[in-house]
Amino acid sequence: MYRLALNYMNIKSAKFVKSLIGTDEVLEDGTPQIAFIGRSNVGKSSVINSLVNEKNLARTSSFPGRTQEINVYVINKALYLIDIPGYGYAKASWEKQEQIEKLIYWYLMDSGYSQKKVIFIIDASVGPTDQDIKILRDLEKRRKNIVIVANKIDKIKKSAYMQQLKKIKTAVGKHAIIPYSAKKHIGISKLTEEILK
Secondary structure, eight states: OHHHHHHHHHOOOEEEEEEESSOOGGGGSSOOEEEEEEBTTSSHHHHHHHHHTOSSSSOOOSSTTOOOSEEEEEETTTEEEEEOOOBOOTTSOHHHHHHHHHHHHIIIIISOOOOSEEEEEEETTTOOOHHHHHHHHHHHHTTOOEEEEEEOGGGSOGGGHHHHHHHHHHHHTTSEEEEOBTTTTBSHHHHHHHHHO
């Protein structure tokens, strides 16, 4: 209950602004941008919804790869939360995968837009994939301020929890790691603090 109460205190409003697939004036108005990125089906939409305490702000689906545009939300009328399409959905066509990866790289690496933080979501029960690490290293080269969210920690057996977190830390390096479960409301206050501070 304490985590939820703290979340209410910090994020008071969240509203969808627009979807985009390229340069847009909304990204150029000086509002700080917090980007959310992660592999398809990693639970990115669920993390966003739990963070803002709304069930349907970001669309969730059992069908991976639903988000295929960049979705912009305004938080507390002061920050843009940028929901980037999930990458690596194997059943999508090669052309669609390439299109999504190009959009990710355009916004985060090549567009010239700066992000206050990049929230990089991985599946804690799986650990970082090769593609996660590749994108993480490319973000590091561009000196992005990265926070790792290890989502779905509720799926890890208690006996394996510390070992799995250690494995994730070894793979991602120096970045802050927030153990998270949208389902169990774990990590919400910590991630809210990272976004708003």
